[in-house]
Amino acid sequence: MQLENNKHVLPVLWEEQFGGTGSGPSTRAFGTLQFVTASSAKSAYGWCFFLPLIFICRPSARREMAAAFTEEPTFIPKEKESNIKVYVRIRPLSKEELLAGDKSTVTVLRDGKTAQVVEEGAGYKLTTRTFKFDGCLGPTADQDQVMERLRVSKMLDSVLEGYSSTIMACGQTGSGKTYTMSGRDEGVHKRNSLGKMEPKEDGLIARSVAYLFDAMDNCNSKSDQEKLYTMRASYYEVYNEQVNDLLRLDAPPREVKWSSTDSFYVDNLLLVDCETVDDVFAVLDEGSKNRKVGSHEMNKDSSRSHCIMTLHVDSNLFIGEGGAPITRYGRMSFVDLAGSERLKKSKSSGDMLRETGNINRSLFTLGKVISALSEGKRGDGMVPYRESLLTKLLMESLGGNSLALMIACVSPASSALDETLSTLHYGTCAKNIVNAPSVNMDARDKLVLELEMEIARLKKENAHLRSKLGITNEEMPPASSLPPPRCASTKRSKSPRKTANELKTPGSTKPDSSLETQLKGLEKLFAKDGNFYQDSSYQSVSLPRTHRSVVEGFERQTNRSVPSLDTSGAFSDSTWSNSISADRGVRGERANCYSEETSINTTRISLNSNTNGLLGMYRGIGGSKSKGTQHLSRKNRISVDHLSSRTRKVPSTTCKYGTRDEDDFQGSITVNENAFHRLLSLSTPAGDREDDFYR
Numbered sequence: 001m002q003l004e005n006n007k008h009v010l011p012v013l014w015e016e017q018f019g020g021t022g023s024g025p026s027t028r029a030f031g032t033l034q035f036v037t038a039s040s041a042k043s044a045y046g047w048c049f050f051l052p053l054i055f056i057c058r059p060s061a062r063r064e065m066a067a068a069f070t071e072e073p074t075f076i077p078k079e080k081e082s083n084i085k086v087y088v089r090i091r092p093l094s095k096e097e098l099l100a101g102d103k104s105t106v107t108v109l110r111d112g113k114t115a116q117v118v119e120e121g122a123g124y125k126l127t128t129r130t131f132k133f134d135g136c137l138g139p140t141a142d143q144d145q146v147m148e149r150l151r152v153s154k155m156l157d158s159v160l161e162g163y164s165s166t167i168m169a170c171g172q173t174g175s176g177k178t179y180t181m182s183g184r185d186e187g188v189h190k191r192n193s194l195g196k197m198e199p200k201e202d203g204l205i206a207r208s209v210a211y212l213f214d215a216m217d218n219c220n221s222k223s224d225q226e227k228l229y230t231m232r233a234s235y236y237e238v239y240n241e242q243v244n245d246l247l248r249l250d251a252p253p254r255e256v257k258w259s260s261t262d263s264f265y266v267d268n269l270l271l272v273d274c275e276t277v278d279d280v281f282a283v284l285d286e287g288s289k290n291r292k293v294g295s296h297e298m299n300k301d302s303s304r305s306h307c308i309m310t311l312h313v314d315s316n317l318f319i320g321e322g323g324a325p326i327t328r329y330g331r332m333s334f335v336d337l338a339g340s341e342r343l344k345k346s347k348s349s350g351d352m353l354r355e356t357g358n359i360n361r362s363l364f365t366l367g368k369v370i371s372a373l374s375e376g377k378r379g380d381g382m383v384p385y386r387e388s389l390l391t392k393l394l395m396e397s398l399g400g401n402s403l404a405l406m407i408a409c410v411s412p413a414s415s416a417l418d419e420t421l422s423t424l425h426y427g428t429c430a431k432n433i434v435n436a437p438s439v440n441m442d443a444r445d446k447l448v449l450e451l452e453m454e455i456a457r458l459k460k461e462n463a464h465l466r467s468k469l470g471i472t473n474e475e476m477p478p479a480s481s482l483p484p485p486r487c488a489s490t491k492r493s494k495s496p497r498k499t500a501n502e503l504k505t506p507g508s509t510k511p512d513s514s515l516e517t518q519l520k521g522l523e524k525l526f527a528k529d530g531n532f533y534q535d536s537s538y539q540s541v542s543l544p545r546t547h548r549s550v551v552e553g554f555e556r557q558t559n560r561s562v563p564s565l566d567t568s569g570a571f572s573d574s575t576w577s578n579s580i581s582a583d584r585g586v587r588g589e590r591a592n593c594y595s596e597e598t599s600i601n602t603t604r605i606s607l608n609s610n611t612n613g614l615l616g617m618y619r620g621i622g623g624s625k626s627k628g629t630q631h632l633s634r635k636n637r638i639s640v641d642h643l644s645s646r647t648r649k650v651p652s653t654t655c656k657y658g659t660r661d662e663d664d665f666q667g668s669i670t671v672n673e674n675a676f677h678r679l680l681s682l683s684t685p686a687g688d689r690e691d692d693f694y695r
C-alpha cells in the first residue's frame with residue numbers, strides 16, 4: 001500500500017480498518033515504540049527547564065547512579081523493573097561553528113560510557129566534569145554505529161514480543177536529534193541503481209523499520225505459521241499544546257484522552273496498515289513533510305514541534321491446537337523532541353516566539369516529571385504528568401510499563417557549553433527513572449496464557465510425582481473408571497490429629513514408609529503449588545485436579561477416605577443458596593463464601609468464587625453486592641477457573657470470568673488450611689474445637 005502524495009487515501013484506510021470513526025486504545029492494551037525529538041525551548045524558559053534537574057543530580061546521587069549502570073544494558077527485562085537507558089551522542093562541529101572559532105569541549109573517555117566536558121575558566125583555569133551514561137558516541141560515530149551501540153535491535157525484539165518501547169531524542173536545537181532519528185534527508189530514502197535502499201544516512205526510524213520487517217517476514221514465512229505479525233503506523237506532533245495528526249492535515253486537532261489501561265492516548269488518530277517497508281516509509285515521508293519546521297540562526301531546518309511516530313506491532317501467538325490466537329500488542333515509539341534554544345542566539349521572531357513559549361513550557365514540565373521520577377515518586381498524583389500534553393503522552397515511557405531509551409544529543413562547541421551541560425545533567429537524572437515493562441495483551445488472553453502455563457507446569461509436576469511414587473501410566477485408571485468419590489462421615493471424627501510421620505497403614509503398627517513418602521510428596525506439591533493466598537482472616541489452598549487424583553489414588557491404596565475432597569453435590573444450586581445465605585454476612589466481605597456443607601457429609605468445605613461469580617450469587621440471593629467486596633487475586637482466579645472446569649455450568653449470559661445468572665456459578669472447592677493439614681494427617685482430632693477449623 002502506498003500513500004505517496006495521496007492524503008485522501010488515509011481516511012479511507014482508517015474506515016476500512018476500524019469501521020468508521022475508529023477506536024482508541026481504550027479497548028486494547030497497545031505496545032508502542034515512540035520517537036520524540038525535543039524542539040526548541042527558548043531563552044529564559046530554557047534554564048527553568050533544567051534547574052530542577054540540576055538540583056536533583058547531586059554528586060552522591062550521580063555516583064550511585066553510575067554504579068548501578070556498570071553492567072551491560074539489556075532491554076529484555078529479566079526482572080520486573082528496568083531503568084531508562086541513556087546514551088549521549090556528540091555531533092561534529094558544524095562549518096559555522098568552525099568558522100566562528102569554536103573549539104570542541106566534549107570528549108568521550110576510553111570506557112565509551114563517560115563524557116568529559118572541559119570548561120575554560122578565568123585565567124586559563126580548566127574545569128573538567130565527567131558524566132557517566134550507558135554509552136557515549138563521539139562525533140565520528142556514524143548512523144550504523146548508533147544502531148549497534150544503542151542495542152536498538154534488542155528493543156525491537158521486545159516490541160515483537162508485545163512490549164512497548166520508546167526511543168526519545170532530546171537536546172538543544174541543532175544538536176542532531178532529527179538527524180539521529182530520521183537521518184540527514186529525512187523522508188528521502190535513496191535507492192541505488194539496483195533499486196536497493198541506500199541506508200548510510202538513514203536514521204534510527206528507517207533502520208528499525210527494516211529490522212522489524214526482516215524479523216516479521218522471517219516468522220510469517222515459516223511453514224507452521226506459529227507467529228503472525230501485523231504492523232500499523234501513526235505519526236503525530238504536539239505543536240502549541242495541541243496534537244495534530246501528521247497523516248491527516250485536514251483533520252482538526254486530536255484530543256488526548258485517558259484510557260481504561262491507565263494511560264493517555266490520542267483519540268481518533270489515523271493508524272495506517274503497513275504490509276511492506278515501503279508502506280511505513282510512505283507514512284514517514286508524509287508525516288515528515290507535514291511536521292512544523294522553522295528556520296533560525298542555529299538551525300535552518302529546526303523542528304517546531306515534538307513529533308511522535310509509533311509502530312504498532314501486533315503478534316499472534318498460537319497455543320494448543322485449533323485455538324484462537326493470543327494477540328500481543330507491541331508498540332515502538334520514536335520521539336523527536338523540539339530542542340531547547342536561547343532567543344538571544346536563535347534570534348527567533350514572529351510566530352516562532354509563541355512556538356518557543358509552548359515548547360519551553362512543555363520541556364519545563366518534562367523536566368519536572370523527570371525530576372519527580374528520579375526522586376522515586378510514583379504515579380499520576382505525585383508526578384505532574386497532567387501539566388502538559390507532551391508529558392501526558394510520555395507517561396507510559398517515563399515511569400510506566402514501557403522500555404525506554406533516551407538519546408541526549410549535544411553540540412561540542414564551546415559556545416554551546418551551557419546547553420550541553422544542561423542536557424548532560426538532564427540525561428543523568430533520566431537514568432534514575434525506573435519503568436516496569438510488561439507485555440501488552442488483553443486480560444482474557446493473559447489469563448488463557450497463564451492457565452496454559454499453569455497446566456503445563458502441573459502436568460510436569462504430576463509426571464514427576466508419579467515417577468517418584470513409582471506409578472506408571474498403565475497403573476493409573478482412566479479418569480472415567482475412577483470410583484465415585486466417597487462421602488465423609490457426617491460427624492467429625494474425634495480421633496486425635498496425626499502428622500504425616502505418624503501415619504500408619506491400617507492394621508499395621510509400623511509407619512508405612514511408602515505412604516509417608518507419598519504424603520510428603522503431596523505436601524511438597526501443595527507447598528510448591530503457589531495457590532495460597534493471604535488474607536488476614538482466611539487462608540486456603542486450592543486443590544488442582546491433578547493433585548486430587550493423587551489423593552484419590554492415595555485413598556484407594558489406604559482404603560481411607562479423605563473427607564474434604566469429596567465434592568459430589570457441592571455445586572447443586574440449592575446447596576449453594578443455602579450455604580451462601582447462611583454465611584454471607586460473616587465472611588462475604590472478601591468475595592469468598594464459606595459454607596459448612598450439610599448436603600454432603602464432609603467436614604467443612606469453603607467455596608471460592610471470583611467477584612463476578614459471587615456478584616451473580618449475591619444478586620440471586622441478596623440483591624446487592626456487599627460494599628467491601630474485593631477482587632480476588634488473579635492467581636486465585638486461575639485456580640478457580642481451573643478447578644471448576646468439571647463442575648462449571650455454561651451460562652446463557654456469561655461475563656468474562658463469572659456469570660450474571662442466579663443459577664450459574666463458577667467456583668471451586670478449596671480446602672481450608674486446617675482441613676488441608678487434616679487431609680495430610682488423614683484423621684480428625686478428638687476434641688478438636690469447632691472454631692479451630694477456621695483459624
Ligand SMILES: Nc1ncnc2c1ncn2[C@@H]1O[C@H](COP(=O)(O)OP(=O)(O)OP(=O)(O)O)[C@@H](O)[C@H]1O
Pocket residue numbers: 037038039040090091092094139171172173174175176177178179180184299301302303304337338339340409
Ligand atoms: N552526528 C552528526 N553528523 C553529521 N551531521 C550532523 C550530526 N548531527 C547533526 N548533524 C547536522 O546538524 C544539523 C542540525 O541537526 P538536526 O536538525 O538533526 O538538529 P535538531 O537537534 O533536530 O535541531 P532542532 O531541535 O532545531 O530541530 C543538520 O544539518 C544535521 O545534518
